Amino acid sequence: MDKLTPPVELQRITPAKAVVASGIEMIFQSGAERFQALRGIELEIFSDDLELLMGPSGSGKTTLLSILSGILTPTAGTVELLGQEITGLSRGKLAKFRLKNIGFIFQDFNLFPALTAQENVEAVLNLKGIRRQAAKHQAQQLLEQVGLADKVKSLPRDLSGGQKQRVAIARALAGSPRLIMADEPTAALDSQNGHAVIELLRKLAKEEDCTVLMVTHDPRIMDVADRIVYLEDGMISPQAPHFFPVADGASSS
Amino acid sequence: MVSLARKNLFQDLPRFVVAQAGIMFAVSLVTIQTGIFNGFTRSTSLLIDNSNADIWVASEDMRYLDLTLPMPLERVTQAQQVKGVNRAEALIVGGAVWRRPSGEITPVRVVGFNPDGQLFKPWDISQGNLSQLKQPYTVMLDDSDKDGLKVERPGEAAEIGSFPARVVGFTKGIRSVVSSAFVFASLENAYAYDNSPLASAPDNPPRPPGLTATDRITYILIRAQPGTDLQDLQQRLEAALPETRAYTREEMARLNQVYWQKSTGVGFILGLGAVVGVVVGLVIVGQILYASVSDHLKEFGTLKAMGSSDWFIYGVIIKQALWMAVLGYLPGMALCFALGAWTLEAQAIEILISPITATGVFGITIVMCIGAAVFAIQKVTHLDPAIVFKA
Ligand SMILES: Nc1ncnc2c1ncn2[C@@H]1O[C@H](COP(=O)(O)OP(=O)(O)OP(=O)(O)O)[C@@H](O)[C@H]1O
Numbered sequence: 001m002d003k004l005t006p007p008v009e010l011q012r013i014t015p016a017k018a019v020v021a022s023g024i025e026m027i028f029q030s031g032a033e034r035f036q037a038l039r040g041i042e043l044e045i046f047s048d049d050l051e052l053l054m055g056p057s058g059s060g061k062t063t064l065l066s067i068l069s070g071i072l073t074p075t076a077g078t079v080e081l082l083g084q085e086i087t088g089l090s091r092g093k094l095a096k097f098r099l100k101n102i103g104f105i106f107q108d109f110n111l112f113p114a115l116t117a118q119e120n121v122e123a124v125l126n127l128k129g130i131r132r133q134a135a136k137h138q139a140q141q142l143l144e145q146v147g148l149a150d151k152v153k154s155l156p157r158d159l160s161g162g163q164k165q166r167v168a169i170a171r172a173l174a175g176s177p178r179l180i181m182a183d184e185p186t187a188a189l190d191s192q193n194g195h196a197v198i199e200l201l202r203k204l205a206k207e208e209d210c211t212v213l214m215v216t217h218d219p220r221i222m223d224v225a226d227r228i229v230y231l232e233d234g235m236i237s238p239q240a241p242h243f244f245p246v247a248d249g250a251s252s253s
Numbered sequence: 254m255v256s257l258a259r260k261n262l263f264q265d266l267p268r269f270v271v272a273q274a275g276i277m278f279a280v281s282l283v284t285i286q287t288g289i290f291n292g293f294t295r296s297t298s299l300l301i302d303n304s305n306a307d308i309w310v311a312s313e314d315m316r317y318l319d320l321t322l323p324m325p326l327e328r329v330t331q332a333q334q335v336k337g338v339n340r341a342e343a344l345i346v347g348g349a350v351w352r353r354p355s356g357e358i359t360p361v362r363v364v365g366f367n368p369d370g371q372l373f374k375p376w377d378i379s380q381g382n383l384s385q386l387k388q389p390y391t392v393m394l395d396d397s398d399k400d401g402l403k404v405e406r407p408g409e410a411a412e413i414g415s416f417p418a419r420v421v422g423f424t425k426g427i428r429s430v431v432s433s434a435f436v437f438a439s440l441e442n443a444y445a446y447d448n449s450p451l452a453s454a455p456d457n458p459p460r461p462p463g464l465t466a467t468d469r470i471t472y473i474l475i476r477a478q479p480g481t482d483l484q485d486l487q488q489r490l491e492a493a494l495p496e497t498r499a500y501t502r503e504e505m506a507r508l509n510q511v512y513w514q515k516s517t518g519v520g521f522i523l524g525l526g527a528v529v530g531v532v533v534g535l536v537i538v539g540q541i542l543y544a545s546v547s548d549h550l551k552e553f554g555t556l557k558a559m560g561s562s563d564w565f566i567y568g569v570i571i572k573q574a575l576w577m578a579v580l581g582y583l584p585g586m587a588l589c590f591a592l593g594a595w596t597l598e599a600q601a602i603e604i605l606i607s608p609i610t611a612t613g614v615f616g617i618t619i620v621m622c623i624g625a626a627v628f629a630i631q632k633v634t635h636l637d638p639a640i641v642f643k644a
């Protein structure tokens with residue numbers, strides 16, 4: 001920590017940096033096989049920013065996202081989320097931290113197929129300690145917010161891909177987490193559905209006061225991003241490689 | 254609360270139905286085996302349990318109800334003199350041969366008692382009344398033996414040994430799986446049947462005489478005076494009556510139950526059946542739960558990634574197991590009761606499902622399902638939440 005870091009009490013309320021990762025190395029070892037997926041990652045994300053993580057397939061984006069959200073433990077380096085160092089936490093404490101602070105959006109939605117849209121959101125609210133009527137009510141509100149007020153009783157199998165992802169976004173927003181981690185939320189969608197989801201994410205990025213880290217190949221979101229980080233061969237590249245479009249308003253660090 | 258367990262369970266209905274069939278099978282197998290065991294055990298001590306005697310006095314050589322040595326009737330009078338005895342009555346239990354009008358013979362067990370007595374009588378009479386048994390050569394049979402003894406209604410006649418036997422009534426549900434058909438008669442008639450000469454029946458046999466002091470009976474039934482210590486009374490009876498042993502009703506019943514359980518190995522056989530039921534149930538529930546968890550692995554991984562504790566997920570699986578247990582137990586038990594009613598009606602074999610059996614089987618079902626859940630839980634324990642980002 002440097003001298004500019006605010007005192008502890010203030011940090012908890014509004015840490016200036018939502019994510020601070022330093023010296024991240026990730027080596028996958030299976031038998032004699034050894035593969036270094038990430039090397040020397042230094043990354044800081046300011047609170048309430050929308051940060052995009054881009055890069056070619058296999059460059060380590062998902063691996064980095066998993067580490068930054070406390071799902072995967074790095075081989076070396078430290079991760080600090082919302083002012084708290086999470087690298088040394090026990091499995092149980094990490095899980096509690098994620099439950100309280102992080103909302104997840106997945107490429108394949110990962111909805112519970114047996115539950116309706118509303119129940120999907122409600123179940124996560126239940127998990128976060130919000131119960132019964134309060135959970136029902138909040139779930140309805142969240143679905144309304146993502147434009148699915150008329151689909152609350154639908155099962156995932158009766159929803160389009162885009163609608164499913166919007167349910168997943170409502171679920172990620174359940175309990176108002178401070179961080180949203182999304183891995184290619186539009187990759188599994190056709191262009192029309194992808195567009196609706198992008199519109200929603202853009203709106204959220206502007207209106208919601210939470211920090212969003214999103215792995216994506218989708219250029220349509222680039223203009224609202226506060227910053228774009230490019231990964232290549234497990235390393236952060238200093239600027240956008242030539243094959244990446246650079247949108248207005250976004251700059252590589 | 255959203256019940257992920259219940260919804261996941263009912264989502265795949267065919268699989269759920271297979272699982273329930275498996276649990277029903279296990280529940281039924283365990284219940285029926287236990288029920289038959291209970292029914293069997295009760296049937297071996299049926300006459301004893303339903304006597305009104307506090308103490309049964311038997312020959313010291315008695316092995317079980319049907320295998321014992323006789324004693325003279327005068328022992329009854331002697332027993333009457335013993336301090337603490339309120340009432341003593343004789344009982345005759347002996348084997349005889351029943352000959353149908355068609356000439357076919359069948360073994361029967363003649364039970365002789367005093368129709369005016371208080372300590373033993375057939376307790377459930379469906380036709381006729383006890384005083385009719387005081388007439389010479391009259392008997393009562395059980396409804397369930399009508400077929401075996403080829404008798405349909407009161408008034409019909411057959412022969413026991415070389416004496417006529419006129420059926421004057423019927424009892425209901427007095428039948429033992431370890432004994433030939435019971436034939437109830439007065440002491441005098443029973444004595445005559447028991448000691449009948451081998452020759453065929455004379456046309457008009459003389460009325461059986463009253464029993465004399467030296468005539469042989471089988472048991473003495475004792476009712477103690479109120480407030481008498483039964484253990485002391487047993488000792489006084491054994492001292493006063495040579496070559497006898499006195500058993501409380503419960504001891505006598507237990508002795509017969511243990512004898513038949515041991516000599517037939519029924520406990521082992523039926524116990525084995527019950528264990529097979531549990532094992533089969535365990536395997537089926539285990540497989541179904543395991544498959545269900547495997548199917549929902551990505552969801553459980555998602556829950557883990559989102560930060561649910563392992564125990565929350567175990568809770569979902571255990572709840573699923575409990576749902577399966579309850580929803581398999583209820584129809585399983587219903588099936589057993591239906592089957593029990595039917596066998597009692599059609600086969601006169603009792604499947605005795607006591608509240609203890611029903612509760613015990615429920616406990617076994619719960620343990621079985623949770624045991625099966627442990628397999629499935631293993632899978633979640635080793636689940637890496639990092640799978641959620643993998644397509
Ligand atoms: N559990 C693992 N074991 C071994 N190697 C792994 C593991 N996870 C990822 N890798 C390797 O690490 C590298 C980075 O993988 P990662 O999934 O982070 O890439 P990505 O940038 O997300 O790619 P994509 O755009 O295709 O999703 C890949 O070469 C991958 O094979």
Ligand SMILES: [Mg+2]
Pocket residue numbers: 061062063183
């Ligand atoms: Mg990826």
